Amino acid sequence: MPVMAPIGKVTLDAPFFQAGLAGYSDAAMRLVARQHGCPYAITEAMLDHFLVNGGKGLAAAxxxxxxxxxAGQLMGSHPTEIAHGAKILVELGYxxxxxxxxxxVKKIRKKCRxxxxxxxxxxxxxxxxxxRQAVGDDRPCTVKLRRGSNDGDRAAANFHRIFEGVIELGYAAATVHGRTVEQKYIGPSRWxxxxxLVERYGGTPRFAIFGSGDxxxxxxxxxxxxxxxxxxxxVARGCIxxxxxxxxxxxxxxxxxAGADRPPTIAQQRQVLLxxxxxxxxxxxxRRASLSMRKFGIKFSYHHPNAEAVKARFIAVKSLDDWHDVVESFYVKPQAAAPANHAQHVAV
Ligand SMILES: Cc1cc2nc3c(=O)[nH]c(=O)nc-3n(C[C@H](O)[C@H](O)[C@H](O)COP(=O)(O)O)c2cc1C
Incomplete structure (x- = not known):
């Protein structure tokens, strides 16, 4: 089994990690992923000026x-401001x-980010x-790209110019999502x-190429x-x-x-939900957690043998008590736990 190439001084014991996922990959999701063997995680994209302006943006980081x-992921449109944001991430210990x-996302693209x-x-x-200059050699810098803006020749040339720039500037790694910006999430990621890309740039010293999509x-x-x-x-949508x-x-x-295909037991699902x-x-x-957890509940429900009913209940969650009600109604106590596919043990 391959081991992950180091990201600068950061060494990982497995060749995968949790992607940045806006609206999802907060500290809660990341910590749960780590409990399950995820060796490394990226924050959701943070706008540089939210960090620079302090307040809630800085608190959330x-x-x-x-x-x-x-990895703290930054998005911005101005070199000075994004460099300032990068320095803040270093100070925070990223x-x-x-x-x-x-x-x-269009509103992001319209602002040239x-x-x-x-x-x-x-x-x-x-x-x-x-x-790169703001961070210096103290911490590695990495970049996330798509395979181009669209499928045109100009877009391909732009991609390679940027990618070569990434290498020349001493970036430690690039993660490439095999869809274009225009494609958004429609159609396959082009492996x-x-x-x-690996044939062309692989083997560059101190530079790793990571893949994303599907x-x-x-x-x-x-x-x-x-x-x-x-x-x-x-790993992106597949880990939500x-x-x-x-x-x-x-x-x-x-x-x-066999372990790769073993579904989580109801007891394991219960533990993760809690x-x-x-x-x-x-x-x-x-209050915010009760609302933000609905979308996770919907995704978690797919592992349950009575998925539709569980999903409907998660959609209606408004409070901590509601969340516990769903768990107590559908996920039996650990001592009575059964594998997820044994529906007869599941209280519904
Ligand atoms: C809801 C959502 C939010 C995302 N937010 C980010 C983000 O903040 N930063 C990032 O680098 N990629 C983000 N992505 C892209 C994913 O990291 C990943 O590249 C993409 O989903 C393709 O992988 P997949 O097909 O395996 O999901 C997001 C994707 C989705 C669906």
Whole structure:
């Protein structure tokens, strides 16, 4: 089984990590992932000026105990401001500073950030340079990109100019999502593009290439590595409401083929639901956590044999008590726990 290439001084014992996922990958989700064997995680993209202006943005960027190694991901449109944001991340103790050149959301693109910068190579390189200088050699810098703005020749040329800039500036790694900005999330992530990228830039000293896109199971992680040769794999939508993907990937690394397909038991689901909710309350406070956990509940419900009913109940959650009601109604106490596919043991 492959081991992940180091990210500068950051060494990992497994070739996968949890992606940045806006609206999801907060400290609560990251800590739950780590409990299941995820060795490294990226924050959701933070706007540089939210950090620079202090207040809630800065408060949200504090690192909780146990949540390391961690990359803080920044998004911005101005070299000076994003460099300032990067310095703040270093002061906060982030192990890695990651720059987002991938976000396809229109309101972000309109402000010339994220994926928009893929069509502006000079601006993108100026931003990458400013961040690298601000961070210095103390911490590694990494970047997240898509395979281009669109499928045109100009977009391809822009991508490679930026990618070569990333290497020249001494970035430690790049994660490439095999969809274009224009594509958003429609259609497949183009893994052959990742393969070609590894053939062209793989073997560059002190530089790792990670792949992203269409990782839905633990087996997909190792399939991407085998098919493309990437140094590591970013797990994104496949781990929302599914931290077990990391334990299953660890099982595969240990040669336990059956472990890769073993669904979480009801007892394991119950434990994660309670842990995730309590962590979310610590991170966001009870009211916000109750609302933000609904979307996770919907995803968690897919593991339950009575998924539709559980999902409907999670959608209606408004408070901590509501959350516990769903758990007590559908997820039996650990001592009576049964495998998830034994529906007869599940209280419904
Ligand atoms: C809801 C959502 C939010 C995302 N937010 C971020 C983000 O903040 N930073 C980032 O680098 N990528 C973000 N992504 C992109 C993912 O990290 C990943 O590259 C993409 O989902 C492709 O992988 P997948 O097909 O395996 O999900 C986001 C994706 C989704 C669906």
């Amino acid at each position: 504090q690192i909780m105990t146990g949540d390391r190694p961690i 192990d890695v500073v990651d720059i987002n050149l991938a976000c396809p 994220g994926g928009h910068l893929l069509s502006q190579p000079d601006e993108a390189i100026a931003i990458l340079d400013a961040v 052959p593009f990742l393969r070609a 990782i839905w199971s633990a087996r997909d992680i190792f399939r991407m590595i085998a098919e493309t040769g990437v140094d590591g794999v970013s 409401g599914n931290p077990w993907i990391f334990a299953q990937a660890r099982a595969l690394m240990a040669g336990d083929q 842990d995730h909710f309590h962590l979310a309350v610590r991170v966001h406070g009870q």
